[in-house]
Amino acid sequence: MVEAEQTWSAAQIGFAQAMMRYETRPIYARISRVVAYAVVGLQWVLLVAAWRSALGVVMHGILVCAAFVLADFVNGMVHLYMDHQRGYRSFVGPFVAAFHLHHDRPNYTEKPIFRVYLDESGSKIWLAVALVLFGIVAVFFGVAPWVLCFVAYFAFWSSWAEVSHFLCHNRKDAWVLWLQKYWLLLPRAHHMQHHRFDNVNYAFLNGMSDPLINGWARRFCRGYVGTTDLDTALYQARQK
Ligand SMILES: [Zn+2]
Ligand SMILES: [Zn+2]
Numbered sequence: 496m497v498e499a500e501q502t503w504s505a506a507q508i509g510f511a512q513a514m515m516r517y518e519t520r521p522i523y524a525r526i527s528r529v530v531a532y533a534v535v536g537l538q539w540v541l542l543v544a545a546w547r548s549a550l551g552v553v554m555h556g557i558l559v560c561a562a563f564v565l566a567d568f569v570n571g572m573v574h575l576y577m578d579h580q581r582g583y584r585s586f587v588g589p590f591v592a593a594f595h596l597h598h599d600r601p602n603y604t605e606k607p608i609f610r611v612y613l614d615e616s617g618s619k620i621w622l623a624v625a626l627v628l629f630g631i632v633a634v635f636f637g638v639a640p641w642v643l644c645f646v647a648y649f650a651f652w653s654s655w656a657e658v659s660h661f662l663c664h665n666r667k668d669a670w671v672l673w674l675q676k677y678w679l680l681l682p683r684a685h686h687m688q689h690h691r692f693d694n695v696n697y698a699f700l701n702g703m704s705d706p707l708i709n710g711w712a713r714r715f716c717r718g719y720v721g722t723t724d725l726d727t728a729l730y731q732a733r734q735k
Contacts, residue, residue, distance in 0.1 A: 501732075503728070503729045504725075504726075506581060506583070506725075506726045507725070507726055507727075507728055507729040507730075508729060509581075509583035509584050509588070509726075510583050510592050510595070510726040510727060510729065510730055511729045511730040511733065512583070512584075513583040513584070513588040513589045513591070513592035514589065514592050514593065514730045516588070516589045517589030517590070517592060517593050520589075523589050523590065526617075526620075527614075527617035527618065528617060530616070530617045530618070530619065530620055530623045531613050531614060531615075531616045531617030532613075533623045533626070533627070534616040534617075534619050534622050534623050534626065534650070534653075534654060535612070535613055535616050535654060537623075537626040537627070537630060537650070538626065538647060538650035538651050538654065540630075541626070541630075541643065541646060541647035541650060542647045542648075542651060544643055544647070545640075545643055545644040545647040545648070548640035548643060548644060549640060550640050550641060550644055554641065554644075555644060558641060558644045558645045558648055559648050561645065561648075562645055562648035562649040562651075562652050563648075563652055563700070563701065564703065564704065565649060566648075566649050566652035566653045566656060566700055567652075567656070567698050567699075567700040567701050567702070567703055567704045568698065568704035568707065568708065569649075569653070570653055570656045570698070570699060570700055571697040571698030571699065571700075571704055571705065571708045572697070572708060572711075573621060574697040574698075574699060575697040575708060575711070575712055575716060577591065577594050578594075578595070578697070578719045578723060579716055579717070579719065579722070579723065580594075580723070581722075581723060581726065583726070587620075590618070590620070592726075592727075592730075594618070595719075595723050595724070595726065595727055596727060598689075598690055598719065598724055599724075599727070599731070600664070601664065601690075602664055602665055603661055603664055603665055605665060608658055608661075608662075611657060611658050611661045612654055612655065612657065612658050615654070615657030615658070615660075615661070616654045616657065618657075619653065619654070622650060622653055622654075626646075626650055629646055652700055653700075655700065656681075656699050656700035657699075659680045659681045659699060659700050659701065660681055660686070660699040662675075662680055662681075663675070663680065663681040663682070663683050663686050663699075678701050678702060678703055679701060680701065681698075681699050681700065681701060681702050682702060685702045685705070686699065686702060692720075693718040693719060693720035693721070694709075694712045694713070694716055694717070694718030694719065694720075695709055695712070696708075696709065697709075697712065
């Protein structure tokens with residue numbers, strides 16, 4: 496008996512071609528590396544400048560907490576936006592395609608926390624652009640010390656979100672579980688709903704802004720299970 500030939504959609508073919516470009520063209524790994532060093536380098540320049548500012552300890556504490564909340568929300572919204580993107584044939588299409596594979600991934604390659612912090616910052620092109628623009632404004636026009644501190648903490652928490660997501664998938668150490676229990680790291684049971692269900696729990700720093708993001712997603716977004724997740728099928732079939 497001859498098996499019926501599988502027909503693939505234009506999106507599935509575009510996705511597989513984008514992944515081929517991602518895996519074979521060195522430019523994509525190089526861009527990730529440049530973005531990783533730009534994001535981490537610029538955030539540490541800002542952090543040093545923040546600590547040398549005249550702000551008091553209490554104000555620093557308030558800004559750290561405020562940035563912790565806002566970074567969870569903003570990074571969650573970027574995640575939501577990325578989960579719905581389909582421009583596989585554009586120059587940045589390979590980054591979009593590679594991003595969509597995270598829904599099927601129960602664990603990540605084990606590596607030291609610092610490497611996760613650096614390497615995963617390489618996917619944050621939006622943050623690299625924002626930090627360069629902020630740096631230009633700060634140098635040429637000047638910014639208030641509290642703004643400088645807030646942006647420094649926000650940038651750090653945005654990179655740390657990648658670590659929080661990694662720990663959520665890969666580690667069950669006592670200190671990780673303790674921090675997850677108090678929502679200072681992304682709680683595992685909460686985050687796994689993003690992988691098991693559709694259109695929920697996009698936040699990945701601490702997950703506390705998910706009620707807000709889920710409300711937005713319900714109202715304005717179609718979700719990923721019946722859309723972008725299906726685009727990965729041809730690529731995944733070839734991997735088997
Ligand atoms: Zn996702
Ligand atoms: Zn995850």
